[in-house]
Amino acid sequence: MSSSVLKEADRVMTICNACRYCEGFCAVFPAMELRRTFTAADLKYFANLCHNCRGCYYACQYAPPHEFGLNVPKALGELRLETYAQFSWPSALKGLFLNNGLVVGLVAALSVAVVVLLTLLFKGHAAFFGTHTGAGAFYRVVPYTAILLPFTALGVFILVSLWKGVANLWRETGGQPLELRDLKAHRQAVWDVLRLRYLEGGGEGCNYPDERFSMVRRYFHHAVFYGFMLCLASTSIAFFYDHFLCRPAPYPFWSWPVVLGTVGGLALLAGSGGMLYLKKHMDRAPASPEGFGMDIAFTALLFLTSLTGMLVLMFRETAAMGTLLTVHLGFVLGLFVSMPYGKFLHAVYRYAALVRHALEQKRGGV
Ligand code: SF4
Ligand code: SF4
Incomplete structure (x- = not known):
């Protein structure tokens, strides 16, 4: 699994956990709020909980062109794809x-x-x-x-x-x-x-x-x-x-x-x-x-x-x-x-x- 994808998912979730503006949008935010820091396992779970509705992208004051460049659906979407490959069988x-x-x-x-x-x-x-x-x-x-x-x-x-x-x-x-x-x-x-x-x-x-x-x-x-x-x-x-x-x-x-x-x-x-x-x-x-x-x-x-x-x-x-x-x-x-x-x-x-x-x-x- 690519560490840059995990790092980006960790970065966006850490900022979101401080902000919490989007907590009513979907299941990802209530799950995030039960944690103070995130393991790789937590982030992969969030990635599969996200269904890419994009509500948190358009509502976000830190989305591009803000210098934070926050893009939660993209970060979780890229991690989700990596979990597909990681968990697939054989x-x-x-x-x-x-x-x-x-x-x-x-x-x-x-x-x-x-x-x-x-x-x-x-x-x-x-x-x-x-x-x-x-x-x-x-x-x-x-x-x-x-x-x-x-x-x-x-x-x-x-x-x-x-x-x-x-x-x-x-x-x-x-x-x-x-x-x-x-x-x-x-x-x-x-x-x-x-x-x-x-x-x-x-x-x-x-x-x-x-x-x-x-x-x-x-x-x-x-x-x-x-x-x-x-x-x-x-x-x-x-x-x-x-x-x-x-x-x-x-x-x-x-x-x-x-x-x-x-x-x-x-x-x-x-x-x-x-x-x-x-x-x-x-x-x-x-x-x-x-x-x-x-x-x-x-x-x-x-x-x-x-x-x-x-x-x-x-x-x-x-x-x-x-x-x-x-x-x-x-x-x-x-x-x-x-x-x-x-x-x-x-x-x-x-x-x-x-x-x-x-x-x-x-x-x-x-
Ligand atoms: S996506 Fe933006 S507005 Fe929504 S919780 Fe995260 S930082 Fe806050
Ligand atoms: S894009 Fe994903 S994380 Fe953002 S509000 Fe929709 S389901 Fe939740």
């Missing part, structure tokens, strides 16, 4: 966090190419240009086992990798082993996540994409989060139908997998598209340049995955289905492969930081 792959935007883009392109080439190799041109309808139509393009086995193996790897990462974060930031009575802290953190409490800011939203307060980032975040969860529910139900009820896809429009997938896909499309628009127009001063590439790559991948998923649904009765399905599966593969090595970590690491915050606030101390 650690041999932490180089993937360097130029992460480029890495995720290449992984996505490669994944699409692999799925298209393998389909061409094993199923021929007919898979792409034939019209496939009726039960099991998707499997006439990409066989059932070619979907099930790699995605199950990847799913298990992702769960293990995320679990190890969170365990590393918890241990290395000084978290104590959790007990049964700490379930209340989980309840608080889950509730904070479900309503995206801190994206409300002081009640008027984040300062995004510029200095003005706005709720729009919160709405787009909600759309991405709930859209993703609905798509996950749709895929799980489809798996259950297929595997246990012997009812292979595609399903009728008013079936659970299609209804949930359609609502979720549209929400994900709107949310990720909106986030991309905000990122394109945002003030870059309170952002880490490295983090910008990571955010764009992950959000674009979510957008392309949901877009191709919706296109498969719209054109599933036509000769375009084969091509659209293989490209969609390629993007899903890219999303899965890059999940433990990119922006998705924010979701799990921030949840862990919120649990820690709820515990500290309940105890009234560190």
Whole structure:
């Protein structure tokens, strides 16, 4: 971990702890106020508690051009990126966090190419240009086992990798082993996540994409989060139908997998598209340049995955289905492969930081 990044995070937090003007803005400031000095572990915890709302940047009398040049979102954002690499598992792959935007883009392109080439190799041109309808139509393009086995193996790897990462974060930031009575802290953190409490800011939203307060980032975040969860529910139900009820896809429009997938896909499309628009127009001063590439790559991948998923649904009765399905599966593969090595970590690491915050606030101390 770079000592200059830690030093800068320590400097800004030390000044903030003397000032405390921003204490109502988010969870970082109450957590900071429980301490008089900061260890590296504390600073890494704060970094994952920050969600880059930028309220403290625009409100700060010491922000540039003041000689202190205080930029809390940037300092914590740069440290947060370093924690992603430090806590990731397996650690041999932490180089993937360097130029992460480029890495995720290449992984996505490669994944699409692999799925298209393998389909061409094993199923021929007919898979792409034939019209496939009726039960099991998707499997006439990409066989059932070619979907099930790699995605199950990847799913298990992702769960293990995320679990190890969170365990590393918890241990290395000084978290104590959790007990049964700490379930209340989980309840608080889950509730904070479900309503995206801190994206409300002081009640008027984040300062995004510029200095003005706005709720729009919160709405787009909600759309991405709930859209993703609905798509996950749709895929799980489809798996259950297929595997246990012997009812292979595609399903009728008013079936659970299609209804949930359609609502979720549209929400994900709107949310990720909106986030991309905000990122394109945002003030870059309170952002880490490295983090910008990571955010764009992950959000674009979510957008392309949901877009191709919706296109498969719209054109599933036509000769375009084969091509659209293989490209969609390629993007899903890219999303899965890059999940433990990119922006998705924010979701799990921030949840862990919120649990820690709820515990500290309940105890009234560190
Ligand atoms: S960001 Fe600036 S205004 Fe806010 S607490 Fe820190 S020093 Fe004070
Ligand atoms: S950017 Fe927002 S979330 Fe991060 S420390 Fe400042 S006020 Fe808190």
